Amino acid sequence: MIRKSEIHIFIPAFNEASTIGHVIRSLQQLDYQNIKVIDDGSTDQTDHKAMAAGATVIRHFINRGAGAATQTAIEYARTSNCSYLLLMDADGQHLAKDLKKLVEQMEKGNSDIVIGSRFLHPAVAMPGSRKWLNYLGNQLTNLMCQQKYTDSQSGFRMLNRRAIGSLNLTLDEFGFCSEMLFLAEKANLKIAEVPIEAVYTPYSLQKGQNFFTGVQTAFSFLRRILLR
Amino acid sequence: MELRIFQIIVPLIALFFIANVIYSFRKSQITITETIFGGLFWLATLIFALFPDFFSTQIAKIFGIESNVNAIIFFCIGLLFFNQFKMYLIIRKQEKNLTFLTRELALKNHAEENEV
Numbered sequence: 640m641i642r643k644s645e646i647h648i649f650i651p652a653f654n655e656a657s658t659i660g661h662v663i664r665s666l667q668q669l670d671y672q673n674i675k676v677i678d679d680g681s682t683d684q685t686d687h688k689a690m691a692a693g694a695t696v697i698r699h700f701i702n703r704g705a706g707a708a709t710q711t712a713i714e715y716a717r718t719s720n721c722s723y724l725l726l727m728d729a730d731g732q733h734l735a736k737d738l739k740k741l742v743e744q745m746e747k748g749n750s751d752i753v754i755g756s757r758f759l760h761p762a763v764a765m766p767g768s769r770k771w772l773n774y775l776g777n778q779l780t781n782l783m784c785q786q787k788y789t790d791s792q793s794g795f796r797m798l799n800r801r802a803i804g805s806l807n808l809t810l811d812e813f814g815f816c817s818e819m820l821f822l823a824e825k826a827n828l829k830i831a832e833v834p835i836e837a838v839y840t841p842y843s844l845q846k847g848q849n850f851f852t853g854v855q856t857a858f859s860f861l862r863r864i865l866l867r
Numbered sequence: 868m869e870l871r872i873f874q875i876i877v878p879l880i881a882l883f884f885i886a887n888v889i890y891s892f893r894k895s896q897i898t899i900t901e902t903i904f905g906g907l908f909w910l911a912t913l914i915f916a917l918f919p920d921f922f923s924t925q926i927a928k929i930f931g932i933e934s935n936v937n938a939i940i941f942f943c944i945g946l947l948f949f950n951q952f953k954m955y956l957i958i959r960k961q962e963k964n965l966t967f968l969t970r971e972l973a974l975k976n977h978a979e980e981n982e983v
Contacts, residue, residue, distance in 0.1 A: 697977045
């Protein structure tokens with residue numbers, strides 16, 4: 640049985656002042672208390688809003704990308720001997736109530752990494768343009784990985800101590816999502832997916848990847864695999 | 868052999884850069900590999916400038932290019948690509964170092980804030 644106090648929630652954030660407080664409060668309402676925001680060099684007071692909402696903030700002094708912020712979270716969890724690390728987006732796309740599904744899967748499935756898949760949920764609310772980007776991301780990741788993933792680009796993930804101890808991400812940008820799966824398979828970690836809901840707002844669609852960053856992500860992942 | 872003006876200027880520039888490469892190596896500013904590559908590059912430039920017709924004709928023959936002027940252009944484009952790739956590798960390395968420093972500093976500052 641995984642206790643809530645054992646779960647350390649990390650939220651990588653870059654200029655998310657308008658949503659970060661809401662995301663933190665939604666977690667606190669469900670009694671999750673170990674909430675840390677990795678502020679990736681924000682210039683809009685994201686760190687102040689996060690602290691005001693009651694989260695601990697680890698601050699990158701300049702923006703280095705979502706992958707770099709995630710690796711900071713992993714390193715922190717490793718040195719602090721955290722039992723479970725949970726990654727969640729700061730734009731309000733993920734729902735705090737879905738966290739339970741990841742925890743349950745981690746408990747029953749003997750998994751090292753659990754991914755919240757937006758495509759396994761019966762009501763996929765993702766807009767068409769995003770679906771295409773994610774489809775391409777999945778195809779590329781599945782080509783390089785042994786397991787087939789329905790949502791390789793999801794930022795909602797839970798890692799246990801074994802995963803925390805063995806992952807060292809090298810990609811600074813969004814390519815880290817695929818890289819994590821690739822490295823996890825190399826380290827013989829067990830990976831599972833569970834359905835989650837995702838909420839898309841004009842704000843959350845502005846953030847994240849667009850076509851051009853998607854192409855860059857694909858190239859950086861391929862370069863990582865081929866030039867490793 | 869009648870020397871054209873560039874056959875004097877280019878070797879002098881090449882000699883200056885060869886001296887600069889050696890100086891940088893002695894000051895431990897560059898590695899042995901960079902010294903060898905840099906030295907060879909400027910030595911080749913020097914020799915090429917002294918005998919331009921001979922080398923451009925040879926390159927044209929080797930690569931099956933009809934005109935020796937085209938051969939020089941292709942050769943220069945190749946050099947530019949090589950240089951571009953080298954720059955790309957340097958920038959990647961610097962980016963990696965910058966990320967490492969940023970992460971280390973973030974974790975160190977956080978630990979210090981918690982101590983206080």
